[in-house]
Every structure is written in C-alpha cells, then in structure tokens.
Amino acid sequence: MKRSRINRIIRDADAFLQSLSFRLPPFAYWTPEEWQGKGEQCREIPACQMGWDITDFGSGDFAEIGLFLFTLRNGHADGSGKSYAEKIMIVQPGQVTPMHFHWSKQEDIINRGGGVLAIELHGSTADEELDDTPLTVSLDGVLRMVQSGTVVRLQPGESITLTTGMYHKFWAEEATALIGEVSAVNDDASDNRFLEPVGRFPDIEEDEAPLYLLVGDYPRYYRHG
Secondary structure: OEHHHHHHHHHHHHHHHHHOOOOOOHHHHOOHHHHHOOOHHHOHHHHOOOEEEEEOOOOOOOOOEOEEEEEEEOOOOOOOOOOOEEEEEEEOEOOEEEEEEOOOOOEEEEEEEEEEEEEEEEEEOOOOOEEOOOEEEEEOOEEEEEOOOOEEEEOOOOEEEEOOOOEEEEEEEEEEEEEEEEEOOOOOOOOOEEOOOOOOOOOOEOOOOOOOOEHHHHHHHOOOO
16 A cells, blocks of 8 residues: 555544544654654553554455554553453445454444444354354344354444454445444454455555554654564
8 A cells, every 4th residue: 555545544534533523542643753752651552553553455455445443452462461452443335344253352343433334244163264053143232143144234333242253344334434343452463364365464655754653653663662
C-alpha cells in the first residue's frame, strides 16, 4: 500500500469516528516527530502494539479485502501487563476480512453503529480446516445453534462471542459499520490462523511522510521500543 493511501484512510477513519462521537486517545495524534522525542514512560504503547493498524491482507485492494483497526488497549503476549484488549474497527460495505480463527484469543465483536455487520461462521477440524458440524454461539448472552457456514448479521448494538478455533470472516452490508472488539490479549504475530495465506501487515511504499504511525512503524521512530 502507498503511504499516501494509508494517510487518506486514517483521515477518513478519524472523520467517521468523530461523526459517531467516538474519540481516540491522545497518543493517536502524536506525529512521527513527536514519537522521536517520547521517553521510556510511553513504552507500553509500542510494546503492546496499540494504535493505528491498516491492512489489505496482502491483496493490493483495500476496498475489497482489508480492514481499519485501532488498538485502544492491550497486554503483552508473554502474559504480563493487562489480561485483556480492546479495538475499534471500521468495516466498509462489501470489504471482507478473510476467514480466520485464533488459537488463544476469545473475543466479543460488537456493532457500535452504522451499517449491519455480516459474519460467516465455521467450526474447525483437528487439522485446522473448515468443519461442517453445527456451532453453538452466544449472541449478547443468548445461546443459539447455527449450521456451519451460517452468516450472522449484527445490527447496531448487537454482539457475538467468537471462541477459540471458530473460523469467521466478516464484512459490512449497505453502510459503513463501526465495530468494537473486546478480547483476551491480542497477539497478531502468532495467534491468527488464516484459512488461506495472507499478509497480516501491509508492505508500504513510502511515497509521502506518515501522518501518524502505524503499529509497524514504531521501531523506526521510537528509540525506546
């Protein structure tokens, strides 16, 4: 992805968040130059991969296969620090996050506003392929049995609990959706099992300076990282 494209996505995402009265923490708006001057007291942010996260999953087409995320809080993958994580995501109509599950992380996916979020669900076999047996899922605390391959649609205010090993892919329908995630500690380096190989973080063509840093940018700018 070109950095200019990433910068536009950030600007558009920030405007969308503010239109729904969702505010990001102060560190979201620290410039690369400000990050270079930050000290040891800010180590938690890069160490726990908090902040802006934009990916096209290696597709080269963010509008079709991609996701905007901002990690608001997180613990360490080694189990130290917080035992939980929280993200906010923006999902465009028809924009797919590919089929995947997590080995360790259980998560609640919450529609915080905007359009409908569609989530396709499958179980997983012992060799980590799609399983066709029925699933029991919790929707806002209410258990429901669904067939493998069912698409659950979350209206604003609704949520679903995704347990470990539960394959899922999702997209928004008709309008952009603001999606929350509350979960165990998030570890994108080792806890994502994608059904088909993808690139979790984008390769970036630096055609202009970063507006704000992505989680993958911290090592270049934060000297205490």
